[in-house]
Amino acid sequence: MYFSIPKNLDFSVILPILLLLFVSDVLGHGRMLDPQIRIPPGDQNNGFTLSNGPTRVEPCAGNPQGPVLSNFQSGQVIPIKWKITAAHKGNCSLQLSTNGQDSNFQELKFFPNCADTTGDFSDTVKLPDGVSCQHGTIRWVWNALLTNELYLDCADVSIGNGGNSGDTTPVTTSAASVTSAPTTTLLTATSSATATPGIVGKRQESDRRKMKMIRMKRRKP
Template sequence: MFKFVLVLCFLVAVHGHGMVMDPVNRASRWRVDSSAPANYDDNQLWCGGAGALVSNGRKCGMCGDNFANPTPRMHELGGRYGQGVIVKSYRQGANIPITVRISANHRGYFQFRMCNLDRYGSESDACYDNILLLTSTGEDRHPIASHLGNHELVLRLPSGVTCKHCVLQWTYYAANTGENYRTCSDISIN
């Protein structure tokens, strides 16, 4: 009986965690580029947590930080990890492979947006709201399977959009915790 209660208590304390690994997000770039600052909490960009999300009116920082933090937030351009290093280049209209690593799963779905900095000049919610990316099958949401580890999917880049600097924003809407996770990856499209 004691072992069961101990395991149950542990399960209640676990939070869903995730991050985009391809194209590598700003917080995780240190894992593939030794010149990037290390962020050992790179799978915990959860908008400050469920409590902060509620107190902030369900608003999240553009790249996963607590919305209440001063700008630029740590993972936004100008912040400690928002260095603007292009990690991958693509062709306009291409289907691109995406890898998301989930270390604790709470089901739900992923959604991807893109900010064209060449057009907007800076990151903003309006810039991200302008381009909602679809999967290769035309869906605007990717339901998450129940397994841990890498989740592979394919996104379709919009035709007619090119940029020297775009930002791919991933949001994981966790189904049973009310939490959101978010990362940003700096890319180019030609």
């Protein structure tokens, strides 16, 4: 299919319109607000267009580690805030990695139906007792079922061990894969941070089955 472009077309008028359409397509999703997330260069001045968008790049949407922006203590109850600007059916998970390598993520809390409506949302999460790190990662994962999109935000944090931040106790984990990338299991709040394998994997498998059923219903006349 071929079409001709009028010679008198004013690109100075058309280009801003195209840019607005592009930005509106990238915007309108969701991201974690607190703890403060890693932000790609220039993204903050551009309305968090990249942080809001879906990704397939794990573990942290391609954003490398940055400086620690939030400091906590083991066993502390911390606030979690997130923003949804376009509602998509799906579930969210808050996860923790303490090895300084953005891997071996542990689930701290599961948020079912976290994005059914738009707006700003908040909750609290208790960090596990006896677990500390000088440079860890708190990751917010949103699985949008209907659109089959994955949203990832990561925050660089430190967790002190009862005021003695010099000692670090990484979370130990048994292998339970979420995807082909990072390993994720359910954290239990004990001093040894014992992991319960398979919880997150089962949830994601359940989500995939739900999404498949929804698509099959949509195809029926």
